[in-house]
Amino acid sequence: xxDFNKILTPGDVDGGIINVVVEIPTGSAHKVEWNRELAVxxxxxxxxxxxxxxxNYGFIPQTLDEDGDELDVLIITSEPLPTGIFLEARVIxxxxxxxxxxxxxxxxxxxxxxxxxxxxxxxxxxxxxxLIQQIExxxxxxxxxxxxxxxxxxxxxxxxxxxxxxHESIERWNQK
Numbered sequence: 001x002x003d004f005n006k007i008l009t010p011g012d013v014d015g016g017i018i019n020v021v022v023e024i025p026t027g028s029a030h031k032v033e034w035n036r037e038l039a040v041x042x043x044x045x046x047x048x049x050x051x052x053x054x055x056n057y058g059f060i061p062q063t064l065d066e067d068g069d070e071l072d073v074l075i076i077t078s079e080p081l082p083t084g085i086f087l088e089a090r091v092i093x094x095x096x097x098x099x100x101x102x103x104x105x106x107x108x109x110x111x112x113x114x115x116x117x118x119x120x121x122x123x124x125x126x127x128x129x130x131l132i133q134q135i136e137x138x139x140x141x142x143x144x145x146x147x148x149x150x151x152x153x154x155x156x157x158x159x160x161x162x163x164x165x166x167h168e169s170i171e172r173w174n175q176k
Contacts, residue, residue, distance in 0.1 A: 001084060003039035005070075008061040008086060013166045016159060017112050020073045020089040024057040025080035032083050034059055034070060041084055051142040054134045056081045063169035064176060066103040071169040073107045074135065076127060078116060088112040093124035094162035096154040097139055100147070106139075107162050124156055132156070 004021045011018035023032045023041065029052045035042040056077060059070035075081060075089060089109035097104050110121045120126060136153045143151050157165075 001040055004034065004061045004086065005036065005039075010060050010062050010166060010170055011088065013091075013163055013170070016091045016163070017088055018060055018091060018107075018109065018166065019086055020058050020060060020075060020109060021086045022056055022058040022075065022081045022083055024053050025082060026054065026056050026077070027052050027080055029053075036070070047142065048145055051138065054131070054138045060107065060166060060169070061086075062173050063166065064172035065105060065169050066172075067099065071107060071166060072104065073109055076108065076110050076121065076131070077114075090119075090122065091159055091162045091166070092121060092127070093159060094157040094165050095135065095139070096157055098152050098154060099143075100150045105165050107166060123159060 008019045008021070021034065023034060024030065029047045029049045031044045031047055032041050033044045056075035058073045058075055060073055061070065063071040065071045073089070074095065081087070088111070090112045091107060091109055093108045095106040095108060097106055108124060113119070114121070124132070139151055139153050
């Protein structure tokens with residue numbers, strides 16, 4: 001496997017099309033994480049099945065969020081995506097999130113070229129409300145069996161707010 005942080009850039013952030021690497025497919029309870037030091041995907045833990053991911057989960061290369069990891073991404077697709085692939089993705093918003101008091105935002109994206117739905121999803125308003133509710137419920141509760149009350153979805157932001165979060169994370173990467 002290649003070192004995604006060496007071969008991929010974050011993409012065209014201002015144009016709203018970014019590069020995203022998939023860590024966890026939709027429906028998986030396996031917490032797979034990119035190990036930056038070894039440049040490999042690593043199974044960190046197995047979550048209880050009731051906390052399987054409601055969307056694909058990944059990261060933007062050459063970024064660092066405030067928690068010290070690459071900036072997280074929620075990738076909305078009609079089918080699960082395999083671990084270890086990358087895609088060009090359209091930024092549609094951001095979920096402002098805190099984990100144990102730390103900022104751990106999640107940029108929300110869809111594939112940049114989704115011919116199945118005619119590229120119909122361009123903002124969070126195009127995502128079914130029920131899926132937004134499921135995502136929010138998941139992130140508010142996925143640590144309840146271990147550390148109840150330590151995660152909270154603070155708010156949802158639009159495309160411009162998502163781009164700002166990405167730019168800040170690129171700056172942190174460049175300063176490391």
